[in-house]
Structures are given as C-alpha cells and as structure tokens.
Amino acid sequence: MNTKELDNKYVLPTYARADVEFVSGKNARLTDVNGKEYIDFTAGIAVVSVGHGNERLANALCAQVKDMIHMSNLYLIAPQAKAAQKIVEASGYDMKCFFGNSGAEANEGAIKIARKYGEKDGQIKRYKIITLNHSFHGRTITTVKATGQESMHNYFGPFPDGFVYADGIDEIEGLVDAHTVAVMIELVQGEGGVQPIDKQKVQNLAAFLKTKDILLIIDEVQTGVYRTGKFLASNLYEIEPDVISLAKGVGGGVPVGVVMTTLKDIFSPGDHGSTFGGNYLSTTAICEVLDILKEYEESGELEAGIEYFDKALESFYSANKDVFMEKVGIGMMAGLRVKDADTLANVIKSARENGVMVLKAGKNTLRFLPPLTITKEEIDEGFKALNVTMSSL
Numbered sequence: 192m193n194t195k196e197l198d199n200k201y202v203l204p205t206y207a208r209a210d211v212e213f214v215s216g217k218n219a220r221l222t223d224v225n226g227k228e229y230i231d232f233t234a235g236i237a238v239v240s241v242g243h244g245n246e247r248l249a250n251a252l253c254a255q256v257k258d259m260i261h262m263s264n265l266y267l268i269a270p271q272a273k274a275a276q277k278i279v280e281a282s283g284y285d286m287k288c289f290f291g292n293s294g295a296e297a298n299e300g301a302i303k304i305a306r307k308y309g310e311k312d313g314q315i316k317r318y319k320i321i322t323l324n325h326s327f328h329g330r331t332i333t334t335v336k337a338t339g340q341e342s343m344h345n346y347f348g349p350f351p352d353g354f355v356y357a358d359g360i361d362e363i364e365g366l367v368d369a370h371t372v373a374v375m376i377e378l379v380q381g382e383g384g385v386q387p388i389d390k391q392k393v394q395n396l397a398a399f400l401k402t403k404d405i406l407l408i409i410d411e412v413q414t415g416v417y418r419t420g421k422f423l424a425s426n427l428y429e430i431e432p433d434v435i436s437l438a439k440g441v442g443g444g445v446p447v448g449v450v451m452t453t454l455k456d457i458f459s460p461g462d463h464g465s466t467f468g469g470n471y472l473s474t475t476a477i478c479e480v481l482d483i484l485k486e487y488e489e490s491g492e493l494e495a496g497i498e499y500f501d502k503a504l505e506s507f508y509s510a511n512k513d514v515f516m517e518k519v520g521i522g523m524m525a526g527l528r529v530k531d532a533d534t535l536a537n538v539i540k541s542a543r544e545n546g547v548m549v550l551k552a553g554k555n556t557l558r559f560l561p562p563l564t565i566t567k568e569e570i571d572e573g574f575k576a577l578n579v580t581m582s583s584l
C-alpha cells in the first residue's frame with residue numbers, strides 16, 4: 192500500500208489532507224515523492240523556523256541522540272537548564288520556564304498557573320479566564336474550551352468551567368468580575384485570521400489588569416521566537432505579561448511547548464509535570480534553534496528578510512486587488528484577505544500545483560508563515576509561482 196492507502200486505512204481522519212507527500216527539504220524548498228519542487232511559505236504552520244534540513248540543527252540533534260535521548264525529569268537535565276536560560280535571556284523578562292510537548296500543553300500549564308494563583312488558603316477564590324472570540328489556544332478539552340470559537344465546542348462536553356469570551360479587546364474590562372483571575376490573548380491572532388491586536392489597547396489592558404491583580408497570559412505559540420521580528424510579540428508590544436506560552440517555532444520541528452512566568456514560586460514539586468517535556472532531544476533542539484536565530488537576528492538578516500518578504504507581498508497584493516482586499520500581519524506572519532472563500536480554496540490548490548505552499552487562516556485569509564531563514568531567491572521564486580497561479584485562476 193502507498194502512503195495514501197495506509198493513511199486511509201489506519202489513521203483517524205481528523206485532517207482534510209491535501210494529496211501531496213513531501214520527502215525532503217532544504218531551507219524554504221521542498222521536494223515531494225514525485226520529485227516535484229515547491230517553495231514553502233508555511234514552515235509546517237510556523238514550526239520550521241530555521242528551515243528544512245538545517246545542518247546545524249541536524250548535527251546538534253545527531254550528537255545528542257547518540258549520547259542519550261531521554262531521562263526523567265526526576266534528575267538534572269543540562270540542555271533543559273540551558274534552554275530555559277536562553278529563552279529567559281532572549282525574552283528580557285524575569286521568568287522561569289516549564290517544558291511540555293505542544294502548544295496546547297503550554298497553555299494548559301498557563302491555565303494551571305492562573306488557577307493556582309486564584310486559589311487562596313485552599314479555597315478557590317478566582318478561577319475565570321477571559322479569552323477572545325476568534326482566538327485559538329489548542330485542542331485538549333480545556334484549551335479547546337479556552338478557544339473562543341463556538342464551532343469548536345461541539346461534542347466533547349462537559350468542559351471545565353470558567354472561560355469567558357470577549358468579542359474584542361475593548362470588551363474585556365466589562366467582563367471582569369470578582370472571580371476573574373486571568374486574561375489570555377494572542378497579540379496577533381493566527382488561526383483566527385492573522386489579526387494583530389492594537390498595541391495601545393493591549394498596553395492599556397495590561398495596565399488595567401495590574402491594578403486588579405489579574406494575570407495577563409500571552410499565547411505566543413505562533414507569534415513567539417522571532418516570528419514578528421522580535422523574540423516575542425510581547426517585546427514588540429512593549430508589555431510585561433505574567434505568563435507566556437511558546438511552542439511552534441521554538442524547537443524547529445521537534446515537538447516542544449514552553450510556559451514561562453514571573454510567578455517563580457507558583458508551583459511546588461508535584462503540582463505539574465510531563466514525562467517527555469524538556470527531555471534531552473527537545474531541549475537540545477531549542478538550544479540550537481535559539482543560537483541560530485539569535486545570530487540571524489543580530490546580523491540584521493532577519494530584519495532584511497522580513498523587509499524583502501513584505502515588499503514582495505505588497506507588490507503581489509497591489510497587482511491582485513481584484514481578488515484581495517487587505518494585507519494584514521506583522522513580520523513573517525502575514526496574510527491577504529480574500530474577497531470570497533471559494534477563491535481562497537482555489538488559490539491554495541492552484542498555488543500548490545504551481546509549486547508554492549500557502550495556508551488558509553480564519554474564513555477568508557491567505558496566510559504566509561515562511562521559515563524565518565527564507566532567502567531572497569526563495570521569496571522571489573515563491574511569488575513568481577503565485578503570479579502564475581493568479582493568472583491561471
């Protein structure tokens with residue numbers, strides 16, 4: 192049986208998979224099983240931050256794997272301690288980290304931190320967490336309930352109590368009551384449609400929450416690790432969150448989630464844990480990815496890449512205003528709003544046929560999340576294929 196037949200027979204059908212099978216990649220280039228080549232403007236949904244087939248990352252992982260992949264969190268783990276140091280130092284915040292395996296798990300950790308913060312003397316005093324409509328926080332029972340999209344709350348109840356949804360950032364203050372312990376938001380909503388939240392409004396909200404002793408949790412699973420040009424979108428927004436979650440780009444493709452907080456004493460041994468979280472394999476990946484991207488940022492290459500990508504996207508947008516109505520996003524997290532949803536599906540399919548991978552976000556956004564290390568040549572090639580796509584629609 193080929194992959195498609197095996198997949199159909201043995202894998203639960205939770206994804207509407209496209210009929211394409213990649214076998215290898217080099218930075219932003221992909222090759223499929225038929226030898227066809229593509230430019231990757233998706234990076235596996237913002238995961239492959241340092242590009243496919245990255246030699247430095249591969250070498251670091253190979254060396255580590257030959258020594259050991261895993262021992263338990265009951266013992267000291269050198270790459271985990273170093274990864275935590277690198278993350279905290281890059282963030283500029285006075286925080287400590289916990290390591291899990293995914294974005295949802297990082298957000299679970301964030302929610303547990305908030306719930307414990309709301310408990311006083313063994314009594315649950317405050318437990319409500321306000322999130323935004325059109326947000327996305329994960330697929331576990333709790334994080335799916337934290338996600339402000341009604342369509343995702345089918346079938347799986349009863350859900351944990353205490354999530355309250357605000358229509359927009361302006362509504363949050365009005366929803367605060369005596370039971371509110373935290374607000375959790377993305378600064379640029381990713382799955383919701385590449386929607387940046389207004390910086391001044393976020394700063395005002397952060398100041399308001401401080402006066403009420405309500406925690407500000409920033410879900411940086413997608414925006415984190417230089418996606419917006421700064422290490423964290425929180426740095427770009429010049430705010431000081433109490434809790435931040437990271438995942439997608441931080442392991443360069445190795446599964447990992449991180450929750451970090453200023454509440455360094457919130458957990459005691461036994462309060463939280465993970466078998467795999469923070470093991471030798473995944474935290475070695477974090478260390479190397481962060482070294483690579485730090486150098487890339489400090490050399491000015493990241494900024495130059497973002498600028499070049501933005502210009503290319505702008506001219507593509509200008510040339511196709513009959514199909515697209517708005518350019519959105521920050522840094523290497525960009526989108527074009529498409530006038531109708533059918534056209535969006537056609538663009539994505541036709542782009543793939545023409546050799547460039549792009550994503551959908553929300554109902555009507557064409558989304559771009561290239562590897563952060565994408566080169567000018569790769570950007571040019573990708574948009575050339577997209578122009579062919581547009582003229583063939």
Ligand SMILES: *Cc1c(COP(=O)(O)O)cnc(C)c1O
Nearest residue numbers: 293294295327328329381412413
């Ligand atoms: C992808 C994503 C998640 C979920 O991450 P998983 O690794 O799929 O669990 C959570 N929050 C945001 C903002 C995301 O983009």
